[in-house]
Amino acid sequence: MQTISLVIPCYNEEESIPLFFETVNRVFTTNFSAEKLTAEYVFIDDGSTDNSLAEMKQLHRKYPGMVHYRSFARNFGKESALAAGLQAATGDYVAVMDVDLQDPPELLPKMLELIQDQGYDCVGTIQRNRQGQSKLRAFLSTSFYRVINRLSDVRIEPNARDYRLMTRQFVDTVLSLPEFNRFSKGIFSWVGFKTTYLTYESQPRVAGTTHWKLSQLFAYSLEGIIDFSDAPLKLATWVGSLSFLLSLVGLVFVFVRALTVGGAAEGWPSLVVIILLVGGIQLFCLGILGQYISRVYRETKHRPQYVVREEK
Ligand code: UDP
Numbered sequence: 474m475q476t477i478s479l480v481i482p483c484y485n486e487e488e489s490i491p492l493f494f495e496t497v498n499r500v501f502t503t504n505f506s507a508e509k510l511t512a513e514y515v516f517i518d519d520g521s522t523d524n525s526l527a528e529m530k531q532l533h534r535k536y537p538g539m540v541h542y543r544s545f546a547r548n549f550g551k552e553s554a555l556a557a558g559l560q561a562a563t564g565d566y567v568a569v570m571d572v573d574l575q576d577p578p579e580l581l582p583k584m585l586e587l588i589q590d591q592g593y594d595c596v597g598t599i600q601r602n603r604q605g606q607s608k609l610r611a612f613l614s615t616s617f618y619r620v621i622n623r624l625s626d627v628r629i630e631p632n633a634r635d636y637r638l639m640t641r642q643f644v645d646t647v648l649s650l651p652e653f654n655r656f657s658k659g660i661f662s663w664v665g666f667k668t669t670y671l672t673y674e675s676q677p678r679v680a681g682t683t684h685w686k687l688s689q690l691f692a693y694s695l696e697g698i699i700d701f702s703d704a705p706l707k708l709a710t711w712v713g714s715l716s717f718l719l720s721l722v723g724l725v726f727v728f729v730r731a732l733t734v735g736g737a738a739e740g741w742p743s744l745v746v747i748i749l750l751v752g753g754i755q756l757f758c759l760g761i762l763g764q765y766i767s768r769v770y771r772e773t774k775h776r777p778q779y780v781v782r783e784e785k
């Protein structure tokens with residue numbers, strides 16, 4: 474008998490949790506025979522302030538062997554919740570799913586088939602159209618994928634969800650990466666292995682609202698670019714070199730003019746502009762450097778990714 478672990482990060486999802494369990498359980502009982510394949514539910518309570526934990530406990534009481542939970546001492550973010558879930562999962566296969574049923578569980582049999590029969594190590598999912606998403610968001614997300622794929626050394630599949638099914642070997646490899654700053658979209662593709670993607674129409678949430686604000690998405694994108702590329706650092710070098718070359722040209726110009734036409738006392742405004750420009754470029758490059766240094770600092774502290782308050 475084999476087991477699929479379902480890793481489910483939850484942050485204030487009291488309404489979705491029972492609906493999720495009911496729906497996924499139905500998919501399992503209709504598609505898989507219990508002697509061959511069972512499910513293990515690993516709910517991660519990412520510091521919810523509503524009754525999410527109580528819902529998880531209730532499910533655990535009802536199905537003690539099948540439903541487990543790990544509850545954080547505070548909200549650590551979805552990346553930490555994902556890491557905690559992957560660590561807690563014991564199954565032969567591990568799926569990561571949102572609790573809001575935006576990741577259709579009906580895809581699981583097909584995903585499993587791709588892994589078992591076609592030898593893939595990981596099956597990810599891509600959302601085709603993003604319902605209810607503004608034009609601005611769609612544009613920003615397309616631009617993000619374009620930029621990161623140009624800059625980083627791993628390919629990040631555009632519009633891929635976190636929803637994926639992985640083999641035990643794949644999960645163990647992901648867990649063997651010790652980094653604190655975890656941009657899992659990047660990590661999943663960095664480890665390599667054979668990965669394929671299924672595409673599906675986007676689904677509305679069953680309950681609750683999304684936790685993403687535009688500013689958070691922006692910060693997350695920056696995180697991804699800095700974690701998986703050193704191109705911004707190179708950019709600083711290039712911008713510095715370019716402005717040095719320009720200043721050489723300017724120097725020659727000033728010299729030649731002084732020798733031919735004579736020195737000019739004019740040019741105050743342009744001088745001020747140039748000082749501001751050079752100062753700006755320097756601060757910009759320092760800022761880029763700072764982004765990397767702050768990540769090095771965070772890594773060297775070796776803090777745990779999350780703190781568990783209770784689990785079962
Ligand atoms: N989530 C979490 N911690 C957070 C924010 C979100 O564990 O700090 C969970 C959330 O409960 C959900 C999943 O991550 O199961 C995806 O969140 P959401 O639906 O808000 O994102 P979207 O589907 O809109 O990208």
Ligand code: MG
Binds near residue numbers: 683
């Ligand atoms: Mg969602």
